[in-house]
Amino acid sequence: MNVTIYDVAREANVSMATVSRVVNGNPNVKPATRTKVLNAIESLGYRPNAVARGLASKKTTTVGVIIPDISSIFFAELARGIEDIATMYKYNIILSNSDQNKNKELHLINTMLGKQVDGIVFMGGDITEDHIKEFQSAPVPVVLAATIDPTNTVPSVNINYEQAAFEAISRLIENGNRSIGFVSGPLDTAMNNQKMEGYKRALQKGGLEVDEDLIFRGDYTYQSGHDGFTKLIEQDKQPSAVFVASDEMALGVVHGAQDKGFKVPDDIEVVGFDNTRLATMVRPTLSTVIQPMYDIGAVSMRLLTKFMNEETVDEQNVILPHRLIERNSTK
Amino acid sequence: MNVTIYDVAREANVSMATVSRVVNGNPNVKPATRTKVLNAIESLGYRPNAVARGLASKKTTTVGVIIPDISSIFFAELARGIEDIATMYKYNIILSNSDQNKNKELHLINTMLGKQVDGIVFMGGDITEDHIKEFQSAPVPVVLAATIDPTNTVPSVNINYEQAAFEAISRLIENGNRSIGFVSGPLDTAMNNQKMEGYKRALQKGGLEVDEDLIFRGDYTYQSGHDGFTKLIEQDKQPSAVFVASDEMALGVVHGAQDKGFKVPDDIEVVGFDNTRLATMVRPTLSTVIQPMYDIGAVSMRLLTKFMNEETVDEQNVILPHRLIERNSTK
DNA sequence: CTGTCGTATGATATCTATATAATAAATGAG
């Protein structure tokens, strides 16, 4: 049997209420009593039972984190941002992978609510009405990280994907490219649609036509980037530049080009997205859109703490700054 | 106020005990009663409170996972293996980063035990006596994943790092290399010492001398691999091959070599370690030692479930197979 | 010296389940 608050109380000759006060740093305890209790705690090796505490106080100091895939370099970085801030505010995180499967996502939300988490950070792809209903009926706050709710109903932290894509493409147009391919992510998410819109808007503004043959729908993997390039280069209107929706796919594009004898950036310019650590691990190093993943994680967790503490929040849909960094895969 | 088991009992005109039985799938419930209860649960939207359940049953179906850095591609893959098996066995995981800081590690263990986790998967570097003491006095089982306890006291899942390094070096010697550099990880962990021993044993067996100038101590980052190569190539006895303790550093070595005008593998052969996804994302693709990270995670979690269920375990220190995969960074 | 107020402490209800023992109902044997 474990040592409980009651054992400490007996050992120190006080009531459990007093022990509780000492443990929780309540100031209304005589220093002498405090010492007595502290000694008892020490000598018995007492460690408060967080489960009992959670039941009595209705706070678990635990937050749920739902993530598509922790083994993805992108989400892992986000998760680290979340966890660091959680630790800073004395929360622990329960982390689960959803694989962006809607049923899993909804199920995980319920499991976590059952575990009485004090809040949830959600990362996913497609936010449906069912998701929103679930979030709104949840008894605790929910924050979306790097995840777009088209209705802007749920608090979230993102960058402006449309604008970011627009800027990247505009830069490629400035460089003189007249035919620009796009290796996209799966088009069932609002985030990817925003990138698509930015791509199209930039082309239009630059007086270029949108050619559906120059758009390849990848799945974020290196291999799909490689495949994407192969596909694009077969088109009549061969692209002289490719905008890619993630760095990992962009590496695939770079190597796909090199494997076919193209020189990057001389024959083909490539711009990635995210600025994961990968971007500097290729030759040539990758020009990419900086998406501050760690910060998005950190800011969403911080935002969540505000909701959990019932602090006032002036803007519940945070947009963090992005930036295009030009390395050696562009001219 | 939330709906509790008591509300359901009243609604269904049964006792809370019966509701509890239905919820937990106890067969001793009349089908008619079961239906009545299920309807009440449905109509009230009852969701069992896992915290109360945890307090009463002393089981939380939650396990703690202590990991050096979730944003590392290596550990992220391990974590995914852990989480998948945890999910399979209906456990959730509380995940925390330790940065391999001993105080943080010990503190996290205590926090998690306070939260009444049913078990712990621990990943770290240096396992000290303090760690072992902590693990042994813990009221729940602990399993080490990809982490070596020199005393073999604590259950663990690893590969044989010494043998793996030995084989990699032996292969390089077979290829005719007489001067082989080693870019190591930090040498304060048993794992890295094992790699070092394998390196030395292979050299000795091959009749080559161990030259401390050909050993560079990196820190697992790409940059340190790059630096490592620069350093090694300045030595009198220039290496014609480099064995690197991680893939990320190996990429650094490959690019370091290329940046200095060396051809890989013609001038310099490079062998990495781990076989992370990075290995196929470089040109040339990286020859490396396959360490099955996902499997190590999965097997350690599976091992932990056995301990938690008090099943018998025949071998508590599991060694998984490794293999050298030769790609294009070696001849 | 009494009454009041703030600080320190205690007693007890409460949180929401499970576990256990007691009881009631149903089933089967003789």
Place this chain on the structure above:
DNA sequence: CTCATTTATTATATAGATATCATACGACAG
């Protein structure tokens, strides 16, 4: 049809903390 057994159900203790309200104790004002 009765009694023994098995199955179904209830009542209640319990897990280990916090929250709330009550009480005791000094200090100090009047």
